[in-house]
Amino acid sequence: MESQITQTLRAFITDNYLFGDRARLPADDASLLETGVIDSTGVLELIEFLESEYGFTVEDTETLPENLGSVAGLTRYVSAKQRQGAA
Amino acid sequence: MTTTTDFGPRTLDLDLAAETDRIVAMIRGYLTTHRRKGAVVALSGGIDSSVTAALCVAALGPGRVFGLHMPERASSPETISLSRSISDHFGFDSVVEDIATTLEAVGCYRRYDEAVRRVVPEYGEGWKSKIVLPSVVDDDALRLYSIVVEDPQGERSRHRLTIEAYLGIVAATNFKQRVRKMLEYHHADRLNYVTTGTPNRLEYDQGFFVKLGDGAADIKPIAHLYKTQVYALAEHLGVPEAVRTRPSTTDTYSLAQSQEEFYFSLPHHLMDLCLYGLNHDVPVDQVASATGLTAEQVERVYRDIEQKRRTTAYLHEPPVLVENVPEIHG
Numbered sequence: 001m002e003s004q005i006t007q008t009l010r011a012f013i014t015d016n017y018l019f020g021d022r023a024r025l026p027a028d029d030a031s032l033l034e035t036g037v038i039d040s041t042g043v044l045e046l047i048e049f050l051e052s053e054y055g056f057t058v059e060d061t062e063t064l065p066e067n068l069g070s071v072a073g074l075t076r077y078v079s080a081k082q083r084q085g086a087a
Numbered sequence: 088m089t090t091t092t093d094f095g096p097r098t099l100d101l102d103l104a105a106e107t108d109r110i111v112a113m114i115r116g117y118l119t120t121h122r123r124k125g126a127v128v129a130l131s132g133g134i135d136s137s138v139t140a141a142l143c144v145a146a147l148g149p150g151r152v153f154g155l156h157m158p159e160r161a162s163s164p165e166t167i168s169l170s171r172s173i174s175d176h177f178g179f180d181s182v183v184e185d186i187a188t189t190l191e192a193v194g195c196y197r198r199y200d201e202a203v204r205r206v207v208p209e210y211g212e213g214w215k216s217k218i219v220l221p222s223v224v225d226d227d228a229l230r231l232y233s234i235v236v237e238d239p240q241g242e243r244s245r246h247r248l249t250i251e252a253y254l255g256i257v258a259a260t261n262f263k264q265r266v267r268k269m270l271e272y273h274h275a276d277r278l279n280y281v282t283t284g285t286p287n288r289l290e291y292d293q294g295f296f297v298k299l300g301d302g303a304a305d306i307k308p309i310a311h312l313y314k315t316q317v318y319a320l321a322e323h324l325g326v327p328e329a330v331r332t333r334p335s336t337t338d339t340y341s342l343a344q345s346q347e348e349f350y351f352s353l354p355h356h357l358m359d360l361c362l363y364g365l366n367h368d369v370p371v372d373q374v375a376s377a378t379g380l381t382a383e384q385v386e387r388v389y390r391d392i393e394q395k396r397r398t399t400a401y402l403h404e405p406p407v408l409v410e411n412v413p414e415i416h417g
Contacts, residue, residue, distance in 0.1 A: 065227060
């Protein structure tokens with residue numbers, strides 16, 4: 001399940017921010033902000049993607065670097081939100 | 088250079104007379120090299136444009152400085168009286184160019200309202216608004232813009248912006264700085280003058296300007312100075328007290344908006360110390376002690392500074408060519 005989420009996120013980030021250049025995609029645990037892949041506008045895009053793709057709301061209190069700042073963090077965050085929704 | 092062991096507000100002390108001489112020499116040198124006869128300064132009634140005007144007067148004399156007052160609908164009532172106090176005090180000519188009709192013609196206000204309605208559908212006539220950022224020192228959350236709206240009854244509410252709303256609002260308000268710069272260049276062309284940019288170091292470093300708006304200029308005489316130093320220079324140059332004591336404002340939105348809630352994470356005197364500390368590798372505990380912040384809060388401010396540098400690097404970029412043109416660029 002997590003690998004499917006990871007693949008979806010990698011594909012979105014590669015297509016949306018890197019013009020399809022997979023070679024520029026940072027490692028899963030690297031910061032997308034510090035590596036310059038996304039900026040504050042990119043974070044807004046990312047939030048809208050998560051909300052439309054997975055059907056949950058990203059709360060203001062959840063807009064943390066550990067949730068949204070890397071592919072690995074995003075995968076953990078989406079998985080946790082899905083578990084919350086299923087509970 | 089001050090050692091880091093006595094780090095504090097005095098670290099930013101300048102030899103104000105020597106600094107004035109250095110800036111005056113730069114202004115004169117640029118105008119001589121590029122065969123221009125004077126300088127146009129857009130006056131906002133704020134500290135930065137006032138100091139820039141005073142420096143231009145020191146360099147060129149009042150007869151070679153031309154001021155512009157450019158209010159629009161969202162300008163606060165005291166803006167024009169304060170900006171006029173600068174041209175009157177330093178004795179240079181100026182004109183009022185009310186840009187509201189131009190902004191209306193290009194659809195600035197209509198486009199702004201349409202963008203706001205993406206998140207507040209009832210927004211319209213009689214409403215006011217501003218965009219704000221959460222505090223950076225309170226927690227580690229990513230700082231996302233919200234809009235604060237006030238309905239005609241005075242009721243306020245806050246809404247997180249979608250990307251379309253955020254970009255639409257920025258694109259609409261950026262007309263204001265670009266129309267002002269267009270008029271600055273008109274008068275500069277007419278008079279064979281240069282245009283001036285008025286950012287201080289915080290604004291320049293953190294990209295607090297509009298590309299090809301207030302970011303466009305022939306000279307930027309105070310872009311290397313921390314805002315604390317600009318205030319000190321203002322007093323040295325005799326800028327009237329009413330301008331020196333005016334709280335910082337963007338003067339861009341219909342609701343009053345400080346620069347701190349729009350962009351910077353702290354009041355300028357603390358931002359200056361954090362920026363200096365980051366730039367000069369001052370130990371975090373010394374910056375914390377000097378600013379009254381915790382070390383964790385200083386680290387958050389540092390991350391925010393570095394994030395803004397990454398985000399706004401594009402604003403500083405000149406147009407990119409595929410290859411150098413050596414006949415032009417050397």
